[in-house]
Amino acid sequence: MGLAGDFDVEFRDIQGLVQRGYKELPAAEFVLLQVIDAKRARAWLSKLADRIEPATATGHDKADRASALHLALTYQGLQALGVGKELLDKFPLAFREGMATVHRERLLGDRGASSAANWRWGSAPCQPNADEEGLCETDPKLHLLLLMYAKDGPTLSHIKKSVLDELDMSGLHTITGLDTVFLAGPECDPTGNPNGPKEHFGFRDGIAQPHIAGMPSREDGHAIPGNIIPTGEILLGYANAYGEMPEGPTDANGHGFGRNGTFLVFRQLHQDVVGFWNYVARQAADKGYGPVELAAKMVGRWPDGTPLVESPTGPQPTLQTHDRFVYARHQTHPDPFGFHCPIGSHIRRTNPRDSLNDDPQKSVTLSNQHRIVRRGRSYGNPLVPNMDPAKLMAAPDDGVERGLHFLCLNAAIDRQFEFVQNLWANNPKFGGLYDDPDPLIGVLDGERSTFTVQQEPVRCTYSDMPRFVQVRGGAYFFLPGIAAIRMLGSMK
Amino acid sequence: MPDQSAFAALFPVRDENVKPLQKLLNAVGQNITKEREVLMDKVEGLLPSTPTRPRGRCFLEFHKLTTVHFLRWVLLEPAMDAEGRRISASLAFATDYDGPLNAHIDELIAVAGPALDAIFSFCNPAPATGAMKPYLLAAQRPYEAFYRGHPGRSVQQIWGTSNNSEEELRKALGMGLDASPPPATAEAAVTRLRWSAGQSGWKSSPTAGEPQKPSLGSRSFWIFAGAVLLLFALLSPSWFVRCVVAGMVILILFIGLWGTILNLLDRRDQARERRLFDQHGPPPDPDGSKDPYVSDRSRRRLMIVTDLENRRGLIQNQMTHVVNIKPGRMRLATLRAVLWAINLLGSRIFVEGKLGDIPTIHFARWILIDDNRRLLFFSNYDFSWESYLGDFIDLASDGLTGIWCNTTFFPQTRIPAWMIIPRALRLVLSTQSRTGNQSAKRLFEQGARREQEFKKWTRDHQIPTQVWYSAYPLLSVVNVNNNTDIARGLFASHSGAELGEWLRKV
Numbered sequence: 001m002g003l004a005g006d007f008d009v010e011f012r013d014i015q016g017l018v019q020r021g022y023k024e025l026p027a028a029e030f031v032l033l034q035v036i037d038a039k040r041a042r043a044w045l046s047k048l049a050d051r052i053e054p055a056t057a058t059g060h061d062k063a064d065r066a067s068a069l070h071l072a073l074t075y076q077g078l079q080a081l082g083v084g085k086e087l088l089d090k091f092p093l094a095f096r097e098g099m100a101t102v103h104r105e106r107l108l109g110d111r112g113a114s115s116a117a118n119w120r121w122g123s124a125p126c127q128p129n130a131d132e133e134g135l136c137e138t139d140p141k142l143h144l145l146l147l148m149y150a151k152d153g154p155t156l157s158h159i160k161k162s163v164l165d166e167l168d169m170s171g172l173h174t175i176t177g178l179d180t181v182f183l184a185g186p187e188c189d190p191t192g193n194p195n196g197p198k199e200h201f202g203f204r205d206g207i208a209q210p211h212i213a214g215m216p217s218r219e220d221g222h223a224i225p226g227n228i229i230p231t232g233e234i235l236l237g238y239a240n241a242y243g244e245m246p247e248g249p250t251d252a253n254g255h256g257f258g259r260n261g262t263f264l265v266f267r268q269l270h271q272d273v274v275g276f277w278n279y280v281a282r283q284a285a286d287k288g289y290g291p292v293e294l295a296a297k298m299v300g301r302w303p304d305g306t307p308l309v310e311s312p313t314g315p316q317p318t319l320q321t322h323d324r325f326v327y328a329r330h331q332t333h334p335d336p337f338g339f340h341c342p343i344g345s346h347i348r349r350t351n352p353r354d355s356l357n358d359d360p361q362k363s364v365t366l367s368n369q370h371r372i373v374r375r376g377r378s379y380g381n382p383l384v385p386n387m388d389p390a391k392l393m394a395a396p397d398d399g400v401e402r403g404l405h406f407l408c409l410n411a412a413i414d415r416q417f418e419f420v421q422n423l424w425a426n427n428p429k430f431g432g433l434y435d436d437p438d439p440l441i442g443v444l445d446g447e448r449s450t451f452t453v454q455q456e457p458v459r460c461t462y463s464d465m466p467r468f469v470q471v472r473g474g475a476y477f478f479l480p481g482i483a484a485i486r487m488l489g490s491m492k
Numbered sequence: 493m494p495d496q497s498a499f500a501a502l503f504p505v506r507d508e509n510v511k512p513l514q515k516l517l518n519a520v521g522q523n524i525t526k527e528r529e530v531l532m533d534k535v536e537g538l539l540p541s542t543p544t545r546p547r548g549r550c551f552l553e554f555h556k557l558t559t560v561h562f563l564r565w566v567l568l569e570p571a572m573d574a575e576g577r578r579i580s581a582s583l584a585f586a587t588d589y590d591g592p593l594n595a596h597i598d599e600l601i602a603v604a605g606p607a608l609d610a611i612f613s614f615c616n617p618a619p620a621t622g623a624m625k626p627y628l629l630a631a632q633r634p635y636e637a638f639y640r641g642h643p644g645r646s647v648q649q650i651w652g653t654s655n656n657s658e659e660e661l662r663k664a665l666g667m668g669l670d671a672s673p674p675p676a677t678a679e680a681a682v683t684r685l686r687w688s689a690g691q692s693g694w695k696s697s698p699t700a701g702e703p704q705k706p707s708l709g710s711r712s713f714w715i716f717a718g719a720v721l722l723l724f725a726l727l728s729p730s731w732f733v734r735c736v737v738a739g740m741v742i743l744i745l746f747i748g749l750w751g752t753i754l755n756l757l758d759r760r761d762q763a764r765e766r767r768l769f770d771q772h773g774p775p776p777d778p779d780g781s782k783d784p785y786v787s788d789r790s791r792r793r794l795m796i797v798t799d800l801e802n803r804r805g806l807i808q809n810q811m812t813h814v815v816n817i818k819p820g821r822m823r824l825a826t827l828r829a830v831l832w833a834i835n836l837l838g839s840r841i842f843v844e845g846k847l848g849d850i851p852t853i854h855f856a857r858w859i860l861i862d863d864n865r866r867l868l869f870f871s872n873y874d875f876s877w878e879s880y881l882g883d884f885i886d887l888a889s890d891g892l893t894g895i896w897c898n899t900t901f902f903p904q905t906r907i908p909a910w911m912i913i914p915r916a917l918r919l920v921l922s923t924q925s926r927t928g929n930q931s932a933k934r935l936f937e938q939g940a941r942r943e944q945e946f947k948k949w950t951r952d953h954q955i956p957t958q959v960w961y962s963a964y965p966l967l968s969v970v971n972v973n974n975n976t977d978i979a980r981g982l983f984a985s986h987s988g989a990e991l992g993e994w995l996r997k998v
Contacts, residue, residue, distance in 0.1 A: 103799060106802040106803070107802055107876065111804075242941065242943040244943060244944060247944050337996055366886055369882070369886070415878065415882065419878055422875075427807070429970065432970045432974060434662075457677055457678040457681045457992075458998060459996075460674055463670070
């Protein structure tokens with residue numbers, strides 16, 4: 001496994017979203033489309049392919065970039081465009097089945113209000129069966145996902161108009177448009193380039209990202225040992241962590257339709273901000289932690305982004321986007337038992353680094369077999385404009401629908417995204433715990449769910465945790481290489 | 493002291509009885525799932541009161557069983573062996589139980605008599621009236637290898653319906669700690685914990701002592717053997733060295749030759765598999781099995797298998813895996829030798845809750861069936877299939893490849909015949925020092941290390957387990973072992989560091 005430049009990655013063919021999250025383009029909208037007329041839709045795709053922003057060999061951002069366009073397709077979308085069975089069958093099962101199946105609902109913890117039966121998009125109308133479980137399937141009409149990024153609102157409207165105006169003529173139907181907001185916290189530089197947005201609970205988001213071998217990047221953390229994953233962990237057509245070609249429509253050498261593509265997991269996650277801060281304020285009162293302190297324990301970082309393992313007593317402005325740390329064998333603050341950053345905290349369990357088992361070195365290797373590249377954007381107006389935790393806590397419930405459009409990229413959905421959600425986030429037994437799902441994104445059961453803060457002399461446990469995040473919709477997409485989009489466009 | 497054992501029995505089933513038996517077993521299995529889900533609804537407050545229990549022959553009152561850790565009925569549909577000969581259908585019944593066997597069988601019959609009668613009436617021969625016990629015992633099958641994740645612990649000790657199980661103790665201790673104000677010092681915490689234990693009425697049960705520490709044979713034998721060797725080495729050092737060297741050379745030669753022959757045989761086997769595949773054509777859909785001798789090669793079987801996984805109210809899953817053994821006596825001998833070694837390791841070395849490095853297996857078992865033509869594997873493990881297979885591949889690929897490279901359609905494996913002994917030595921030596929790259933620490937580079945192909949092969953040969961019962965569905969292996977540590981440390985005297993370590997477990 002080498003650093004940038006050791007081997008050829010075909011930057012011009014890879015959609016730029018793999019390389020960057022466009023933090024300099026704070027306006028964004030995602031549009032879900034249905035293919036009505038395959039022939040005209042293919043012609044539209046041909047034209048669109050030229051406008052898709054590719055990755056670059058240096059990873060530096062173009063200073064004058066005002067917008068970016070990207071396109072992903074569902075299995076049904078490929079079918080609707082007329083892709084043949086032989087090619088379709090080569091896609092991995094998770095992608096072919098889609099997110100809204102009974103089996104995957106159980107894996108991902110999508111039940112109750114989060115059940116696919118209650119989704120706003122992504123699942124077909126369900127009929128309750130005898131087992132009282134909604135028998136759902138992936139929405140057969142959800143075909144394309146158009147991702148639009150721009151430097152400001154007017155530019156976004158302009159792009160949107162230029163792309164969507166011709167939609168009806170192009171044999172496409174808009175299912176729904178998904179707005180986003182860019183949440184800049186008090187720490188962010190208000191004038192220029194905010195170097196890390198917040199999410200609705202008030203925490204800096206999107207800090208830890210893996211470095212994809214061979215793909216230089218400005219914003220995706222550091223290319224340091226322990227954070228570099230083989231190209232094939234994200235992109236089809238390159239060797240993965242096991243030295244194999246990821247499953248998909250490529251040949252043994254990695255060539256073919258799938259090359260330079262990746263799977264895009266999209267989940268619309270509703271966040272109960274009032275519920276979260278109410279819980280934290282209520283629980284913190286009698287156990288010796290302040291509310292922000294307890295919330296930070298649950299997340300693993302302070303609201304400004306400072307990792308707890310580095311600075312357990314409070315935030316530090318120099319460490320806001322710091323990601324160069326491990327847990328068990330940290331050089332100055334070793335934390336094998338979770339006294340600084342709890343074992344069950346959100347960031348420690350979704351990327352356990354060197355603390356997955358007793359062997360720190362092996363642990364890093366194993367953790368890195370389940371990395372994802374996150375490209376999420378928030379949606380819905382914030383509860384308070386400046387995301388200050390004290391104000392979030394005091395604010396009354398405004399009933400506004402808000403949350404995160406969670407987007408992530410990976411080459412093997414079952415070994416990466418689904419594994420992290422199932423085994424690390426939802427699993428109440430993570431790290432030897434008993435009843436502790438992920439306090440943010442896990443399937444919290446109320447009465448039965450707890451959050452444990454490891455400390456001396458004995459741990460302290462918070463109970464009765466309701467679920468703060470609900471799933472509102474979702475689907476598995478394929479984000480193809482640009483040549484593959486042209487191929488789709490030129491199919492007869 | 494009664495210890496955990498494994499019981500398995502196989503019963504022939506006539507073709508015409510396969511469908512009705514499957515239907516009955518499915519009904520029994522669904523009742524277990526339903527009951528657990530009702531329980532979960534109750535726990536989560538979705539249901540106000542206990543609903544009436546369903547009755548009838550499909551309903552087994554599993555909660556009344558006190559000797560059963562895990563139990564399963566699996567229908568093995570008619571199949572074909574690696575040489576194309578027919579294998580008729582059979583019913584497998586297996587339990588992981590607390591001994592002795594007699595009492596276990598008696599309890600099964602007392603609790604589930606009518607259900608056993610109903611199920612086994614589809615087998616051939618069916619049990620005679622009142623003769624269930626000899627019927628079950630006569631059909632018993634021995635295992636080649638058996639692994640236990642928490643040896644020495646009885647069901648009652650782990651979970652139990654009484655208030656005296658280690659899980660109940662842990663909960664009582666936890667409630668004590670949660671009471672305000674939290675203990676300020678380690679000593680105060682211990683006092684609080686001991687008081688809570690007393691309040692809960694917990695008393696160390698007779699089975700709660702030290703878990704059995706199996707040894708590698710009697711100590712006096714090893715002392716004697718060591719003394720003889722030492723004497724030999726002292727009396728004639730040159731001869732001793734020569735003997736050791738000669739022994740190593742013979743071992744390397746033998747294993748090397750053996751492996752080389754297996755590699756040669758493998759070419760023949762691969763050709764045979766290709767021929768079979770061509771003869772029977774590709775599977776009906778992309779997720780179907782490549783192995784033409786799998787009874788149902790379509791995606792349907794996979795869907796039934798996955799539908800049984802990750803159900804609510806339990807954090808465990810199970811696997812029943814059955815596959816043809818490659819033809820030839822050498823394959824069978826190799827398989828037996830590897831399983832013998834795994835059994836030895838499993839019962840003598842891996843007794844602290846980890847098989848290799850895998851800390852998630854409650855019980856696992858390998859059984860040769862159908863006149864040694866097929867290998868049957870039962871496993872009861874924690875968490876998802878994806879994580880279980882991942883652990884297998886990342887932490888135990890050598891063991892897996894060693895076992896299953898002797899079965900059909902396994903991802904191609906080249907046995908590094910002449911390198912096995914040197915690599916094994918390096919592996920044993922390097923377990924102490926954790927440095928060096930990972931690939932140097934494996935016997936086989938292929939086989940189970942072909943991650944995607946190995947996962948697909950595993951799914952190809954997995955069959956639905958119609959009835960599966962777990963006595964403690966909400967406890968992981970790590971939980972069970974941690975609970976024992978908590979119980980054992982409660983009244984022990986700890987030094988400072990030990991005390992901290994114990995308190996972290998609570």
